[in-house]
Amino acid sequence: MLMLNPLWLRSFHALVEQGSFTRAADQLELTQAAVSQHVQKLEAELGALFIRRPRQLELTPAGHALVDYLGERAEVDQRLKLRLAGDRDDHGEISLMTPGSIGLALYPRLLELQKRSPGLCIRHRFGPTQDIIDAVLAARVEMGLVIECPDDPRLTVSEFATEPLELIVPAAVKVERWDDLMSLGFIDHPDGKALASRLLSRRFPGSPGYAHWPISGFTNQIGLILAPVAEGLGFTVLPRFARQAFEQQASLRVVTGQPEVADTLYLIHRAEWPLSSRAERALLVMGTAADAEAGRSAGGHA
Structure with a gap:
């Protein structure tokens, strides 16, 4: 070396x-x-x-x-x-990984926390479940949120929030039949096939699978997925937190219906040592943010 x-x-x-x-x-x-x-x-x-x-x-x-x-x-x-900055809740690094959807909702709240306590350093990354688990196990981050409950004795796991999936269309569009969606076309994204298939197969039983849908666009940037929907160019399916973080809410319509499909988000951290005081403080902010997002009304959507 x-x-x-x-x-x-x-x-x-x-x-x-x-x-x-x-x-x-x-x-x-x-x-x-x-x-x-x-x-x-x-x-x-x-x-x-x-x-x-x-x-x-x-x-x-x-x-x-x-x-x-x-x-x-x-x-x-x-x-x-x-x-190594000691167990203070107003100084040191807060490191976490989350899925992109919940991260869009949480990150602004964490920045507000940092503004109140400038001695904190927020290190937040987005990632898929397995990458988040690996990062927590390797101590690259102190805690993570995942959408699958891991079965690993090295991890402490607790339920954090519920994240419903939403069918999202342009605000001017009303969806009453399957053909209404197909006339729009699907705005795809890295999780698009899995999320949309889970929700639409239940909302529209007997409808054709993903391979038969017209695709109107694709982006791998979670903050941009709803931009073409807002422009009237197609529909998509995303977790609610991702939709609520989008600025142009008036340009979107959430198509409600039954059954509802939702994911449980799990908080994970290493079981061998407790969370730091600053991480516990961040969790209070994150929990408040998640509760606020989950409680926001879907009024005006049909």
């Missing part, structure tokens, strides 16, 4: 910042010869780092790579400090 002397790296960083050996030496309170020697030792390990011209230093590709490495290492060091 490559081990680079911190003193050499410090001299390299100062030289990049200052642009000259003289200024770098002054900043570090070293001699120019010492700074030059440190850089030479790095170059013996990594190859040429600078192109030296009169009164000018230019980074080589190896030099740019080392600058990037130092930046990444600084980020990792900062994350470590945040994760």
Whole structure:
């Protein structure tokens, strides 16, 4: 494994910042010869780092790579400090992964929490269930929300919220028959086939399967899936939280009906240690947000 002397790296960083050996030496309170020697030792390990011209230093590709490495290492060091910041609820890192739909609803609330406590750092990623489970087990995140209940003794699992699926059409469209949907066409997305098949097979028994639907569009960005629906270009099926996070609510219609199809969201974290105080505080905000979204009226939809 490559081990680079911190003193050499410090001299390299100062030289990049200052642009000259003289200024770098002054900043570090070293001699120019010492700074030059440190850089030479790095170059013996990594190859040429600078192109030296009169009164000018230019980074080589190896030099740019080392600058990037130092930046990444600084980020990792900062994350470590945040994760080891003691059990305070107003300081340190809150790390979680969620499905995109619930994440759209929760993330703004978490940012409000961070605004109230600037010592917090919110690290939130979207991902599918298995990726979330893997990240929690590997301690890359402290907690996650998943739509399947995992059976792993290393995890503590609890129910977090219920997320109904919704059939969403343009606001001006009324859906009374299967043909009404087919005349619109389906706006597909990565979970489109699975979600739509689950809901529509129950709402319209005996209807043709996904392979026979006209497709009017596709996007893999969850925040954009409803944009073509709002423009009158098709219908789609999404979890309710994803629809409620969309800004142009007046351009959408939720087609209600029976039976309702819903997913249970499960909170998971490692069983071996309790959640940090800051994670518990975030959960209070997240639970309030989920309750607020779930309780919002679907008035005006048909």
